[in-house]
Amino acid sequence: MKKKEITLDEFRIGDKGFVLNVLGEKRVKRRLFDMGITPGIEIYLRKKAPLGDPIEITLRGYELTLRKDEAKNVIMEVNND
Amino acid sequence: MIRFALAGNPNSGKTTLFNGLTGSTAHVGNWPGVTVDKKEGVYKKLNEPIQIIDLPGIYSLSPYTPEEVVARNYILDEQPDCVINIVDATNLERNLYLTTQIMEIDVPMVIALNMMDEVEKEGDVIYEKYLELELGVPVVKISALKEQGLDELMERAYNSYKKDRSGVTVLKETSLNHLINDVKIALKGQKVLNPLFHAVKLVESDELEVSMHNNIVAMVEEFKNTHQDSTFGTDFEALVADGRYKYICKHFSPAIKKKNKDKFKETKSNKADKILTHKIWGIPIFILVLFSIFHLTFAEDFLYLGSIFNLPSLEDLGLVNEHGPINFGVKLLSCIYDGAIFSPGCIINNLWNEVIIGEIFGALQTLIENSGLSYWAVGLLNNGIIDGICGVLSFLPWILVLFMLFSILEDSGYMARIAFILDKLFRKFGLSGRAFLPMIMGFGCSVPAMINTRTLADSKEKIATIRVIPFFSCGAKLPILTAISGAIVAGGVGNADIITFGMYLLGITCAIISVLFMRSTTLKGETPPFIMELPTYRLPRFKNLMLHLWDKAKHFIEKAFTIILASTIVIWVLTHFNFGWSFLGDDKINNSILANIGKLVQPIFTPLGFGSQLGEFGWVFIVAAVVGLIAKENVITTFSTLATCVIAILSLEIGGLDYMAEDGIDAVRVMIMATNISVPALISFIAFNMTTIPCFAAVATARAELNEKNTFSGTLLFWIFASYVIASVIYTVGTWWWTLFIWLAVFAIVGVIIKLRNKSLKKEN
Structure with missing residues (x-):
C-alpha cells in the first residue's frame, strides 16, 4: 500500500483517498464543505467529463461534480489498496 | 391560517411532496426581489386548512446563494408554525447536514424521511425511532412518489406545531x-x-x-x-x-x-452514466437528444416516414380541393397527416391553431363583421385585438411542448449531465454548461428559453444568456428569412439555402461575441464555481410535469391578455390612424401615424441600407420591423398588406406577382421594386430583425426574469445597439468590401482597450 499527498485534481480515474484538508477562497471552500468534502472523508474519482474537465467523484453515498480548478483546493491522501 | 414550510435538499423529492400535499391548490409566484419560484398551496385533510410554503431546494443555510438566503430568512423572519424537513433517505449523511442547521432555529420541526420505497428495494433498513431519539424531533417515513405516509406526516406536524421547540445544536x-x-x-x-x-x-x-x-x-x-x-x-x-x-x-x-457494504459500488445511475457521459459517445448522444427535441417539436415529417414510404398527400387522395379540406373530419386529419405524419409538437400546434383558435376566433370575427358596428370598431376588434390575441396564443403549443421536453430533461437528471459534459467548452466564454440548453432552445422559441435561464445559478451569467437568446433565430423569424432570401434569389443573385444557413451562423457568431464582450465589460465577474450534485436518474413524474406546465401556460396567457395585448393594440392604432385621428383602411397605411414616424426617423437607418437612400417608400421597412414586434412573422405579412397601397400609389407594373401568397416572396419583390433596395441592404434588414428587440412575448418574459429595472432597460438598449451595429456592418461591407478593414480595425481597437482597462483594474486590486 502506497500513500502520498496530492490534490484532488491530480487524481486519476479509479483513485480512492481520504481528504486531509480543504483550502481556497471563502465561498468555494464553504461550498465544498457544505457538499460534504470535509477532512477524513473518503473520495472515489469515478470519471472525467468527455473534454477532460470537470471530474465526477463519489462521496458520502452520492455523486458530485466539480472543476479541476476547485478540486485543486482539496488536499488528499491517495490510498489505492 | 397555519403555515408549514417545506425545506430540503434539491433532488430530495420536495416538489413531488409539495404536489402530493397541495394538489391543484398550488400557486406559483416569486420571492420578493429574486426570481426564485415561491410555491404555496393548501393541505385540506386536517381539521383546519394548512398553508404549505415550498422553500427553494438548498444544501445549507450559508449566505452565498439567493435560494439559501430566501429559505433562511423565511424560517427566521416569517416564523412558520412548523418546518417539514424533507430528507432523502437514500442519501442520509448529506441531507442531515441541512437538518442540523434548521434544528438550531426555535421552530417546531418534523422530518419526512422520503424515498423509503427505494431504500427498502435496496434491502436497506432505517431505524427511524432511533433517529427520532437522536434528533429529538418526530421522524416519519414517507414515499412522496407513491403518496405513502403523507397523512401521518401532516398529523405529526400538526401535533408538533402547538408545542414550542427551542433550538439545539x-x-x-x-x-x-x-x-x-x-x-x-x-x-x-x-x-x-x-x-x-x-x-x-x-x-x-x-x-x-x-x-x-x-x-x-x-x-x-x-x-x-x-x-x-x-x-x-x-x-x-x-x-x-x-x-x-x-x-x-x-x-x-x-x-x-446497508445491505451492500461497498461504499463505492456501482449504482444503476452509474451504469447509465457509463453510456450517457461516455468519453467518446457522451457528446454524440447529447447531440442526438437535442436533435430529438427539435424533431419531436417541429418536424413536419416525423421519423421521416413520409419520405421513406413516399406517402400520398391529402390532395393526391382527393380529400382536399382548391377550397380546402372537403369536410371537418378531413380538416382534423390534415392536422395530423398530409403526405407525412407530423411530429407530436406539430400536431398539437395544428390542432390548437387550425381547429381551436381558428374556428372559435374565426366565428367570433364573422360575428363582429356582421354586427353592424362602425368600420373602425370592426377593424379594432378583429384586426387589432383578436388577431393580436391569436398571434400571441398561437405560440402557446410550441412554448408548452418545448417546455415539457426541457422539464423532462431536468426532472430525469440528464440536465445536470449536460452541464457536466459541456462545462469546459462554455467556461471559455465565461458561462457554465447549463447556459447551453436555454440558448439552443432559442432556435425554437425565446419565451421558454428565457424562462429556463432560471436554472443558472449566477445572475450575471443569466443576464448575458437572456440577452443573446434572441440571436438564436426562432421559428417565427424563419418566414422573414425564407421570404427575403427567396426574393433575392428571384432577382437572380445567390442561393436561398446558403443565405438562410449563413444568417443562422451569423446569429450564433454574434451571440458568442456579445457574451465575450459583456463578460469582459458590464457583466464582469468570476466564472461561478461549479460544484454540483449529479442526481440519481429518475423517471419524471407525469403529475409534476403537468402541474408545472399548467403554471407556465397560466402565466403566459395572463401576459398575453395584459401587456402583450396592450402593446398590440397600440401598434394597430398607430398603423390605422393618421395624426387627425381619422381611421385608415389597410390600403392607406402610408398616411398612418407609424408611417409618418417612419419617414421622420428614416435617416437613422441610412447606415443600415434601408434609410434615406430608398427614397419615398423607405418607411415600409421601418413599419414592418415595428409591426414585427407583435410577432416576427408579421414582418412579411405587413409587406403583403403594404403592397396593395404601394402598387396603387406608384401604379407599379408588377407582372404576374402574387403578393398575397403565403410565402411572402412576391410581397418582398414588390417592396424591392418600390424602393430599389440593394441586396446587402436586404440581408442587413434580415439581420436587423433577427437581432433587435424580440417580439412582445419574449420582451415580457425577459422583463419578468430580469428582476431589476436597470438590467431590463439595459437589455433593451443592448438589443437596439447590437442590431444596429450588426446590420451596419453587413450593409457597408456588402456594398463596399474594403470597409471590412475599417470595421476590423474598430473592433480590434475596442478589444485592446477593454483588455488594457481590465488589466489596469486588476493591478489596482
Whole structure:
C-alpha cells in the first residue's frame, strides 16, 4: 500500500483517498464543505467529463461534480489498496 | 391560517411532496426581489386548512446563494408554525447536514424521511425511532412518489406545531461549544429571537450576521485569538461544517443498515452514466437528444416516414380541393397527416391553431363583421385585438411542448449531465454548461428559453444568456428569412439555402461575441464555481410535469391578455390612424401615424441600407420591423398588406406577382421594386430583425426574469445597439468590401482597450 499527498485534481480515474484538508477562497471552500468534502472523508474519482474537465467523484453515498480548478483546493491522501 | 414550510435538499423529492400535499391548490409566484419560484398551496385533510410554503431546494443555510438566503430568512423572519424537513433517505449523511442547521432555529420541526420505497428495494433498513431519539424531533417515513405516509406526516406536524421547540445544536461536542453558549447568552440578553442560530452564525463570521450584531463580533474575535485548531486554524466556518458532519457520522449514521457494504459500488445511475457521459459517445448522444427535441417539436415529417414510404398527400387522395379540406373530419386529419405524419409538437400546434383558435376566433370575427358596428370598431376588434390575441396564443403549443421536453430533461437528471459534459467548452466564454440548453432552445422559441435561464445559478451569467437568446433565430423569424432570401434569389443573385444557413451562423457568431464582450465589460465577474450534485436518474413524474406546465401556460396567457395585448393594440392604432385621428383602411397605411414616424426617423437607418437612400417608400421597412414586434412573422405579412397601397400609389407594373401568397416572396419583390433596395441592404434588414428587440412575448418574459429595472432597460438598449451595429456592418461591407478593414480595425481597437482597462483594474486590486 502506497500513500502520498496530492490534490484532488491530480487524481486519476479509479483513485480512492481520504481528504486531509480543504483550502481556497471563502465561498468555494464553504461550498465544498457544505457538499460534504470535509477532512477524513473518503473520495472515489469515478470519471472525467468527455473534454477532460470537470471530474465526477463519489462521496458520502452520492455523486458530485466539480472543476479541476476547485478540486485543486482539496488536499488528499491517495490510498489505492 | 397555519403555515408549514417545506425545506430540503434539491433532488430530495420536495416538489413531488409539495404536489402530493397541495394538489391543484398550488400557486406559483416569486420571492420578493429574486426570481426564485415561491410555491404555496393548501393541505385540506386536517381539521383546519394548512398553508404549505415550498422553500427553494438548498444544501445549507450559508449566505452565498439567493435560494439559501430566501429559505433562511423565511424560517427566521416569517416564523412558520412548523418546518417539514424533507430528507432523502437514500442519501442520509448529506441531507442531515441541512437538518442540523434548521434544528438550531426555535421552530417546531418534523422530518419526512422520503424515498423509503427505494431504500427498502435496496434491502436497506432505517431505524427511524432511533433517529427520532437522536434528533429529538418526530421522524416519519414517507414515499412522496407513491403518496405513502403523507397523512401521518401532516398529523405529526400538526401535533408538533402547538408545542414550542427551542433550538439545539450538534456542535456541543466541538471545542466551540463554550463560545457558542456565551454568544447565545449575550444575544438572549439583547432579546434577539433564535439566539442559538444567530450565535452559531456569528461564530462562523457569517456575512449577513456580522453586520447585524456588530457588538458581539469583538467577543468572537477575542476568542479566536486564544483558539487555534490544528487543522483549520481560526477558520471557524470550516470548523463548524466539519463539526456537523462528524456528529452526523457518529450519531445518525448507525440509524441505517446497508445491505451492500461497498461504499463505492456501482449504482444503476452509474451504469447509465457509463453510456450517457461516455468519453467518446457522451457528446454524440447529447447531440442526438437535442436533435430529438427539435424533431419531436417541429418536424413536419416525423421519423421521416413520409419520405421513406413516399406517402400520398391529402390532395393526391382527393380529400382536399382548391377550397380546402372537403369536410371537418378531413380538416382534423390534415392536422395530423398530409403526405407525412407530423411530429407530436406539430400536431398539437395544428390542432390548437387550425381547429381551436381558428374556428372559435374565426366565428367570433364573422360575428363582429356582421354586427353592424362602425368600420373602425370592426377593424379594432378583429384586426387589432383578436388577431393580436391569436398571434400571441398561437405560440402557446410550441412554448408548452418545448417546455415539457426541457422539464423532462431536468426532472430525469440528464440536465445536470449536460452541464457536466459541456462545462469546459462554455467556461471559455465565461458561462457554465447549463447556459447551453436555454440558448439552443432559442432556435425554437425565446419565451421558454428565457424562462429556463432560471436554472443558472449566477445572475450575471443569466443576464448575458437572456440577452443573446434572441440571436438564436426562432421559428417565427424563419418566414422573414425564407421570404427575403427567396426574393433575392428571384432577382437572380445567390442561393436561398446558403443565405438562410449563413444568417443562422451569423446569429450564433454574434451571440458568442456579445457574451465575450459583456463578460469582459458590464457583466464582469468570476466564472461561478461549479460544484454540483449529479442526481440519481429518475423517471419524471407525469403529475409534476403537468402541474408545472399548467403554471407556465397560466402565466403566459395572463401576459398575453395584459401587456402583450396592450402593446398590440397600440401598434394597430398607430398603423390605422393618421395624426387627425381619422381611421385608415389597410390600403392607406402610408398616411398612418407609424408611417409618418417612419419617414421622420428614416435617416437613422441610412447606415443600415434601408434609410434615406430608398427614397419615398423607405418607411415600409421601418413599419414592418415595428409591426414585427407583435410577432416576427408579421414582418412579411405587413409587406403583403403594404403592397396593395404601394402598387396603387406608384401604379407599379408588377407582372404576374402574387403578393398575397403565403410565402411572402412576391410581397418582398414588390417592396424591392418600390424602393430599389440593394441586396446587402436586404440581408442587413434580415439581420436587423433577427437581432433587435424580440417580439412582445419574449420582451415580457425577459422583463419578468430580469428582476431589476436597470438590467431590463439595459437589455433593451443592448438589443437596439447590437442590431444596429450588426446590420451596419453587413450593409457597408456588402456594398463596399474594403470597409471590412475599417470595421476590423474598430473592433480590434475596442478589444485592446477593454483588455488594457481590465488589466489596469486588476493591478489596482
